[in-house]
Amino acid sequence: QLQLQQSGPGLVKPSETLSLTCSVSGGSTSVSGFYWGWIRQSPGKGLEWIGSMYYNGSTYYNPSLKSPVTISVDTSKNQFSLRLSSMTAADMALYYCARARGWFGFDYWSQGTLVTVSS
């Protein structure tokens, strides 16, 4: 059974960078056919797809995000990460990592991390 365990700070200062990591167990980030993604949820905007990375390193990001986004993978640690720069109050949300098998949408989700932006 695949499990996704998130880690990272729940509090970020305005203009700073959010870094979240998702550790994968019960599966591998280097196996073909899977996408590893990030989604966030806020009261104002609902569920919002942030971006995804294919197993081969190709990345796809949501162009509506105002803050620069980077998704990367560390196959040696079986982890993938999200970096969101220049955080503002608009980026406050519950952040999830998730896996998509092929082109079938997200099947496994993490427990989520609530991120607050405050000085």
Add this chain to the structure above:
Amino acid sequence: DIQMTQSPSSLSASVGDRVTITCRASQGIRNDLGWYQQKPGKAPKRLIYATSYLQNGVPSRFSGSGSGTEFTLTISSLQPEDFATYYCLQHNLYPWTFGQGTKVEIK
């Protein structure tokens, strides 16, 4: 971006009721649509993928149908554990987009 319009935004129903939730896409998405259930404090859980395929372990009272731009999630006989918020997700084109959710409450 493909807009997903979900309706209704909320509904009240009784145990045993048949419940139908609809998602309409702003353009055709073939059958690239999934349905998710979310309970308070929990991550979304996928119920249906590729419009009509039941996720392993999900009760058969849940079903999905549709194609192109109009999709439906049906709960044939609502159970106490089904009171939750439901979302659709289109994964036909990037950026993937979610419906705004339907909250199913107890009447």
